[in-house]
Amino acid sequence: MSALLEIVNAPQPVDHQYDFREDYVTGWTWSWEKHLEPLAGKENIRLLEIGSFEGRSAIWFLDHIFTHPSSSIVCLDCFESGVEDAFDRNIAASGRAHRITKVKETSDSYLGRITNSGLAFDLIYVDGSHEAVHVLFDSMASWSLLKPGGIMILDDYGWEPNYAPHHRPRMAIDLFLEARGDDLEVIHHDYQVIVQKNLPAPVPRRQD
Numbered sequence: 792m793s794a795l796l797e798i799v800n801a802p803q804p805v806d807h808q809y810d811f812r813e814d815y816v817t818g819w820t821w822s823w824e825k826h827l828e829p830l831a832g833k834e835n836i837r838l839l840e841i842g843s844f845e846g847r848s849a850i851w852f853l854d855h856i857f858t859h860p861s862s863s864i865v866c867l868d869c870f871e872s873g874v875e876d877a878f879d880r881n882i883a884a885s886g887r888a889h890r891i892t893k894v895k896e897t898s899d900s901y902l903g904r905i906t907n908s909g910l911a912f913d914l915i916y917v918d919g920s921h922e923a924v925h926v927l928f929d930s931m932a933s934w935s936l937l938k939p940g941g942i943m944i945l946d947d948y949g950w951e952p953n954y955a956p957h958h959r960p961r962m963a964i965d966l967f968l969e970a971r972g973d974d975l976e977v978i979h980h981d982y983q984v985i986v987q988k989n990l991p992a993p994v995p996r997r998q999d
Contacts, residue, residue: 808884809881809884810877811881813844813845815847816851823851831858835861836857837911839864839915839916840852840867840916840918841917842919843867844874845874846882846885848918849882850881850882850887853885860890865894866893867894869896869897870895878893899925899928902933903932911938914941918947923957926967927966927967940989940990941987943987944984947983948960948981964984968984971986975989
């Protein structure tokens with residue numbers, strides 16, 4: 792196990808004294824409730840969150856979708872600029888730290904390391920770097936980790952339209968959709984793009 796991988800095993804007291812400085816979650820919860828409803832409350836559901844910031848989205852998912860005690864989340868983030876302390880406090884305050892695997896690592900390092908590990912996720916949330924090259928890597932590299940029928944949320948499609956294309960996610964998301972178009976269904980396309988991975992095509996029965 793990598794030294795950068797921290798797994799918190801013991802439940803923490805619930806006091807809900809959260810330390811959130813920004814809210815990048817509330818505006819999207821109506822869409823998540825709608826499109827993630829098939830996952831809600833199910834056993835052994837796994838989420839990979841690429842970009843966790845202060846933990847607000849992870850806590851929301853645990854409160855509203857991943858409500859079964861067997862469900863879990865991998866929170867992948869570099870945790871720069873003092874964000875890590877806020878994340879740790881918020882996850883502890885949620886009382887669900889035992890269902891969070893915190894990974895302090897770059898996405899290229901982590902995804903490259905687990906690609907052939909057998910890990911599989913029901914939901915992947917791509918919300919790390921806004922640079923197009925990083926968004927394209929994160930979406931393409933994590934696609935193989937998404938279960939058939941699983942859902943991927945690609946954040947910030949509409950972010951900062953005045954920035955150069957390579958400094959925002961839109962171009963990368965468009966390229967991802969074009970590259971994987973035969974393998975997915977777009978179920979939401981707005982500021983966020985949500986796709987569902989197609990189930991494998993049935994094998995034709997042999998005609999004797």
